Amino acid sequence: MTAQTSLTPQTLESLPTKPLDPAINRQMIAILDFGSQYSELIARRIRETNVYSEVLSYRTSAEQLRNLSPKGIILSGGPNSVYDEGAPQCDPQIWHLGIPILGVCYGMQLMVQQLGGKVERAKRGEYGKASLYIDDPTDLLTNVEDGSTMWMSHGDSCTMLPEGFEILAHTENTPRAAIAHHEKKLFGVQFHPEVVHSVGGIALIRNFVYHICECEPTWTTEVFVEESIREIRAKVGDKRVLLALSGGVDSSTLAFLLHRAIGDRLTCMFIDQGFMRKGEPERLMQIFNEQFHIPVEYVNARDRFLAQLQGITDPEEKRRRIGHEFIKVFEEESQRLGPFDYLAQGTLYPDVIESADSNVDPKTGERIAVKIKSHHNVGGLPKNLRFKLIEPLRKLFKDEVRNVARAIGLPEEIVRRHPFPGPGLAIRIIGEVTAERLNILRDADYIVRDEISKHDMYHDFWQAFAVLLPIRSVGVMGDKRTYAHPVVLRLITSEDGMTADWARVPYDLLETISNRIVNEVKGVNRVVYDITSKPPGTIEWE
Known part of the structure; x- marks a missing residue:
């Protein structure tokens, strides 16, 4: 199976230190994030090799990683210098786990510093494209062409390597652009192989995943669908699930997946706020109710939403009012149709990384819905709606959701539908x-x-x-x-x-x-x- 965002310090602190699904550990690459704008992109590139990957906090301890047993670890880049006060540091014991590690940019510098090498401010920074000249074409750089363009973004450089490390490649300005301790399977690159500008970057990643970490391509759409259906049935049992359907690919894919898993115990609710494109509400109901026989409760709230926007010109106030009214309608209709035990949300993996909004029920340990998915950009649901959350897509990136959508039979017009803002035509x-x-x-x-x-x-x-x-x-x-x-x-x-x-x-x-x-x-x-x-x-x- 197969974004990219810059994480804030608050988000870094909230990143999980354990993976979403322990069952996948046997074929997982763990990515320790140090604030790079490319961390999600690293995860996506790994998944494009059909190997599962997750972004974890840089605070994840060596003991936690040992218990997770990933096949490999990648240390991301980041905006800091290793010598900055308060610069993020990984647990130095990770170097002794016996797990292959690849440090990218800041991750490489951190590796060098913690293992006894030296990192210094470069006389000349290196940003943008640079030609990579191969000194050792084995292991990490197998099939990476000499002189390939790689994407650089660093102001510090490694001036002395730790004991046992060798130079794999250099650029005109960076003598140690790629390094390795072959015996311990520790590797570092000063460039970003995950970005599209790095020619040969995907080959390098595949070398790390397949050759060095010895992973097998087991992360497939079919496996995900089978596991998800099994997990949904085990979690929901004979309980009822409510899903707010928007018509977008995320909520539609979730509806199809849940219906396949639990059938009539799923209730889909579509709130028509009057701001969708021409013919879309009617077409959505036709697809679900008539074509695929997935019942959807249609709620016509057009007049209510339009009344809320009378005389309003400020964009943020529009969003606030639309969100507030959506919550009111959702609450009223869920009480009418309920009771429900679970609220299904189309949360995706970038949402998991970027959001620290989830609450946990202290009695059950399960997440509680206090925030509706941003299909509608509506902010929080009332806290007295004590649904337990079910989020089957929270492991996936957007492109992976589309793969799942095709696999479970969604019409291509939904799979490839252009993104549409939650407030719709109102904005x-x-x-x-x-x-x-x-x-x-x-x-x-x-x-x-x-x-x-x-x-x-x-x-x-x-x-x-x-x-x-x-x-x-x-x-x-x-x-x-x-x-x-x-x-x-x-x-x-x-x-x-x-x-x-x-x-x-x-x-x-x-x-x-x-x-x-x-x-x-x-x-x-x-x-x-x-x-x-x-x-x-x-x-x-x-």
Whole structure:
């Protein structure tokens, strides 16, 4: 099976020191995180080799690691110098566990320092691409081509290696760019093999996982589905589960997985707040109720949500009010449909890493739902809703969820659906949200999606949508003056949503979309194209 975020000090402290599933220890690579923006990416790269990996706190002790019995350990990079006051340190006993270890950037420097070598501020830092020259093409660097480009990001360098270490590779500015103690299976690289800019980085990772750690490719979609169904049945038993369905790939995959595991003991609730795209609520109900016979309780709350936004123009206040109303509706409907023992949430592995919001029931030790999944960006549920959580997807990254979705039979239109914000069209209308503006935007947005689909380009974009501006501009239509809204087109490409670039769309496609919107959507007389990347902009306008 097969993000990337910069972790805050608070998040680092909250990282788990034991894996999510002890049963996977026999084929696990443990990643000790030191605050690198690439830690999640390391985990993803390992999983792309069909070997399970998890990000753990750098505070994980040698004893804890010994009990976990991972096949290998990776020390991530990080923003600190090993000589900074309070710089994160790993338990020095990990070097004596007999488990293969790979230190990346800061992780390599920490290895060198703790084992008796020397790390000093480099006369010249090394950032960006650098050519890697191989001195020892065995073990870690097998099949890594001499002169390969690697991604560097460091201000310190190792000036003296610990006893028993050898140089594997160098760059023009870094004499010790890759090192090894072959007998103890301790390795270090000053570059980041996990990033896409590092040519040969995946080969290096595969060498570590397969050759050095002797892992087998047992982390597959099929294995995950089988284990999840077995775990769900064992945990839920004859109890009932409630799932707030949003229509996105995460909650839809979870619904299919739970239904396969427990059948009618699952209740799906879809709250229609009136801010979804044209035809989506109807299509969602058709897919679940009619096509796959998974019952969904439909709750029409459009008028309630629209009333909450009357006169509101501040984006954060919009989100707050939508979230608050969602909680109220959810609470009312869950009491009507209940009682339920479990609340299912589409929590993903990045959520586990980034969030310290989970509470634990002191009596049972189980997590308690005090926060609804950010499908809806709604903040916390009332604490008196004492559901126990069931989160079958919390081991997975987004791309792995899509693999599971395909494996259990979700329609491709859900699997590859463009990301959609929880507040929906409400934050793609700049300013006050009204029924009239929703209708305008819904029609314009439909044309965007319709045309990119007709041009067989839907999957070329990370997202493609329209934004409605609250201003009006002068136009001429049919020899008459018009005074109507402009619509902004936002078509972007991205790998993970963390960064994004505006799409270089063929002019004839832009022309077709513009002509259709102006001619078919009443209230619009101008179409503009947003050519701002992220950063400095964001994907959404609010």
